[in-house]
Amino acid sequence: MYAAEVDQTLTLPLAEALEGLVRLPEGQWFERKSGRIDPKDLAVPLVALANAEGGCVVVGLHDGAVDGVPGARVNALRQAAQDFTRPVVRARVEELELAGDRRVLLLRVDPGEAVHETAKGDVYLRVGDESRRLGFAQRQELEFDRGSAPFDGTRARGNADELDPVQVGAYQLAIGSSSPEAMLRARGLLTRDGDPTVAAYLLFAASPQMLFPNAHVRVLRYTDVDRGTGSRLTLDDDADVRCEGSIPQQIDHAAREIERLLPRRRALTGSGRFEASGIVPRDAWLEGLVNAVLHRSYSMVGDHVRVEIFPDRVEISSPGRFPGIVNPDRPLDISRYARNPRIARVCSDLGIAQELGEGIRRMFDEMRSRGLTDPIYTQTHSGVRLVLSSLDTLPREAVDQLSRGARHVLDVLRAAGRPLGTGQVEAAAGITRPTAIRHLQKLQELGIVVWEGQSPRDPRAVWRIS
Incomplete structure (x- = not known):
């Protein structure tokens, strides 16, 4: 559901607006509650939305019908944030008057500037259509990430x-x-x-x-699988494009440039014909681009979003590490958490993005439907890199024979996009040399990687994916 649908529904005449609110699916920014809800229970969705990206709670709708809030209970529900949330959630209240001294309340919740909790001390986070209670570790990480107000809500120096x-x-x-x-x-x-x-x-x-010189997307294409340096730089002529303007304009411009520069190959399609298509599915790289622009750190002024196109892969890098409640090793389990909640919600209104978790799942599905390897996320000391490889996925029987460590070593080679020496694999994977050699030999045994060198002591010997 797009965030704008609630606002669009409310522009209709009252009867149609109520019918529309009853039909709208609950989601990241919208929840319905019965008019009989207790004020302390109403604090749960208020806290969950404030800890995420804000949103709207409509009180007086239940089980597909309008039950309304009795006039005598309106004030208690209006004061739920004041009485049962800490720090107090900022929520603006609107009333839709019904017959018989009953009303429907709309509580519009702003993204919080700190971690909010209920009067009982419980912390909730909005994830999709759920108000999810956080455990101790998740709460602690959320508090670390919300140590100050989200940067996108601070005052800009412009007017x-x-x-x-x-x-x-x-x-x-x-x-x-x-x-x-x-x-x-x-x-x-x-x-x-x-x-x-x-x-x-x-x-x-x-x-x-x-005001923000590095708030742009840079699209580059290389002629080789390795970037090279100096005189060996493989950057293609006229293939270094800076996409500027507002965030929607940046995304639109960058998408057109990626489409133009992405290598294409002929493959048998569902129509039964051989047709030219990009080495990586459009929906996969577009989702990666949108996530990078929307969720990057704009307070880090020294870097920009980069989309690097190689003959065998697309790499998308963005400033700012994953928030603490996200585990980059398990991207399909990522909970909804936006570093820039206002930007994310507006872009949802405009149809540019929906929900983070849904987009990542779609990206994995697109790559798998083409028989390609899963997207690979890696985290540096200051940013996140996504690798979308055109390599075919491994047969299931080969995957079943690999330990978790061997799969990690394989991901390191895939993410590098070029052959690596044993020492380079050791450093990139963060493991000891004997462990790296053991995993590499297992991959070699299965025919997944190939060792290339003149002798066992050749310092220039490398491992490459077969």
Whole structure:
């Protein structure tokens, strides 16, 4: 579900709006609750949304029907955030009046500037359509990541006059807001003093690079599987493109350049014909690109998003490590957590992105449907790199014979995209030399890798994927 659907539904006449809210699926930014809910129980979704990207809770809808909130209970529910959340969740309340002194309440929750908990001391996080209670370790990691307010909610040094009225107007139309200012405030894109936030500037300024020079995407293509250096640099002529402008413009421009520069090969398709297609499925690299731009660290001013295209793979690098509650070794288990909650929600409104976990699953599905190896995430001291390889996946019988360590060594070779010496494998995998040799020999035994050298003591000997 796109975040804008709630706002679009509310522009309809009351009866149609209520019917639409009953039908809308619950998701990352939307939840329904009965009018009979206890105020302390209402604190759970409020805390969960505040700890994620914000959203809307509608109270007075239950089991596919409108039950409404009795007038005598309205104030207690309006004060649920004040009475049962710590620190107090910021939520704006709207009322839709029904017949018979009953109402439907809409609580619009802003992303929190710290970790919020219920009065009982429980911490929840919105993940898809669930308000998921966090264990001690997850809570601790969330507190580390939320040590300060998300950067995209801080004040930008620019002013509102620098926002592009065409882009602002298009977004206002997308969510059905009554005015540009109301739209910006509804998505937390203005500070309390009415100044644009970092998110507003990156999303709607005509040239956000004036304040954030590294807020762009660089697309490069190499002629060899290794980048090379100096005179051996393999960067293709006229294949180094910087994609600037607002975030939606960057993504659109970068996607067109990747499509143009991506190597193509002829393969038998579902139509029964041999047709040219990119070495990596479009949906896979597009998801990787969108995630890199939306979830990168914009407070790290020394780097930008890079998409590097090689003859056998695509590498996408972005500044900022995964948040602590994410395990990069198990990407399919990643819980929803946005470093830039305002940017993520606006891009969902515009149809650029949906839910992080869903996108990663789709990326894996696309690669597997083409018989290619799974996407590989690696984390450096300051960023994240995604490798989408055009190598065919291993047969199941070969995979079953590999230990976890051997699979990790194979991923190291795949991510490198070039032959590596034993010492390089040892360093990249973070294991001892005897362990590296044992795993490499097992891969060699199965015919997965090949050793190339003049003698057992050849210092230039390397291992490559067969």
